[in-house]
Amino acid sequence: MARKIGSRYTAHQILGRGSAGTVWLGEGPEGPVAIKLLREDLASDEELVGRFVQERTALLGLDHPNVVSVRDLVVDGNDLALVMDLVRGTDLRTRLDRDRRLAPEAAVAITADVAEGLAAAHAAGVVHRDVKPENVLLDMQGPLGPGGSHRALLTDFGVAKLIDTPKRTRATKIIGTPDYLAPEIVEGLPPRAAVDIYALATVLYELLAGFTPFGGGHPGAVLRRHVTESVAPLPGIPDELWQLVVQCLAKAPASRLRASELAARLREQLPTLAGMPPLDVDEPDTETDDEPEAVPVPGAVAAEPAARARRGAVPLVPGAKPDSNRDTHTSMRVPAPDELAGGAHGTARVPRAAGAPRPGSARNRATTRRRRLVLAAAAVVLAAAAGVGTWLATSGDDADASPSRPTSSAPAAPSAP
Structure with a gap:
């Protein structure tokens, strides 16, 4: 059912839903547009509306081939909307859901596109703050790039900043998607341009591996890994490319x-990277006993059990469907330093070559237990054999002793004078 958005636009059909609102296919004076209609509770927040208007100049000024341009901002009654260019294609999450992982050449080409869009935004003083596959659109109508990749465009600029108002966060909340949050955000520091680089490197890792480097399980555990764990190497990745990933995932901005x-x-x-096939790696085990103890995060909604099996962003909204409503943007309490320091330190969620068990996994632990049982049984047999041998040796010594040899230690009777 069509609905008017302000005086110039008409929304016809829902294209998708997210945590911040609903994206509609719309029509404006200059033709088809995409309209992101923010949630009503956001539209009723006077402080947020004020910041929305303040951001108008910065958002409208972002003009780059790898950025979905914002054409207009509409504030009309309960409607708070961003009117954007319409991209004929799909988002990167949909591509990952279909293919699981990409060939390195295509993954790097897409990441380079997004990096160039970020460079333009950062030069204009705009930090995205929520870089993830859901916010990367692929233009299916344009020419193909390296590795058969489609041109990538970054969308939803400014949405995270608009939602992250002082009244809403009180400097003790985290606004974002757990899998892609830079360590400094987890520690409560203000987000700078470097947080986008960390998130984009996480996306590149996910495109190559099929899963994020620190994701999986309770969001509190994910946050702790960002701060305390080092990224695990990916088998088969070229060294120079891996060094780029490691540098951009550095804990220090x-x-x-x-x-x-x-x-x-x-x-x-x-x-x-031309012609290189997708990496052949297995993702870390998903057994819950492999996960470190989770940091309790009051106010966060736990992931649905079915959603936990998906190793990308952790859905935190009840009823979110991976194929249509990828609502991963959330508000969480900033963990205390002692919570972040808890658990094992080192390299978490270690990927490995296909078919190889991960150190510390349930399968690896079962193998280790079996090996220990075999060694213990062997030790018992050896100990028993040694005992028998000692008994036999002792028995042999007793048999060789002379029967006439006195064995009593009692003193001899004195002789007669």
Whole structure:
């Protein structure tokens, strides 16, 4: 059913839903548009509406081939909407759901596109703050790029910042998607451009591996991994590409590359990746006993059991359906330092070559237990054999003793004078 959005736009059909609102296929004075209609509770927040209007100039000024341009911002009664360019294609999450992982050449080309979009945004003083596959659109009507990739465009600029108002967060909440949050956000520091680089490197890792480096399980456990764990190597990834991933996943923001540098370095990698097939790796085990103890996060909604098997972003909204309503953007309490320090330190969720057990996994532990039982049984047999041998040796010594040899230690009777 069509509905009017302001005086210039008409929304005809729902294209998708997210945590911040609903995306509609719409019509404007200049033709088809995409209209992101924010939730009514956001539209009724006067402080948020004020910030929405303040961001108008920055959002409308972002004009880049790898950014979905915002054409207009509408504030009309209970309607708060961003009017954007319509991209004929799909989002990167849908592509991942279909293919699980991409060939390195295509993954790097898509990531380079997004990095170039981020470079333009950062130059304009805009930080995205919610880079993830759901916010990357693939233009299916444009020419194909390296590895058969479609041009990637980053969307939803400014939405995270609009939602993250002081009244709403009180400096003690985390706004974002757990799998892609930079450590400094988890520690409660203000987000800078480097948080987008960390999130984009996480996306690149996911495109290559089929799962995120620190995701899986309770969101509190995910947050702790970002702060305390090092990223595990991916078997089969070229060393130079891996070094880029590691550098952009550095815990210290200053150690990460800038968006323009990352884009250039990724483009340099493309010739060496041509024709390389997707990596053949197994994702970390999903047994709950492999997960470290979760950090309790009051106010966060636990993931649905069926959703936990999906190793990308953790859905935190009840009823979210992976194929239509990927609602992963949430507000969580900032964990205390002692909570982040808990648990094992080192390399978490270690990927491995296909078919190989992961150290610490249930399968690996079962194998280790069986091995220990076999060794213990062998030790018992050896100990028993040693005991028998000692008994036989002792018995032999007794048999050789002379029967006339006195064995009593009692003193001899005195002789007669």
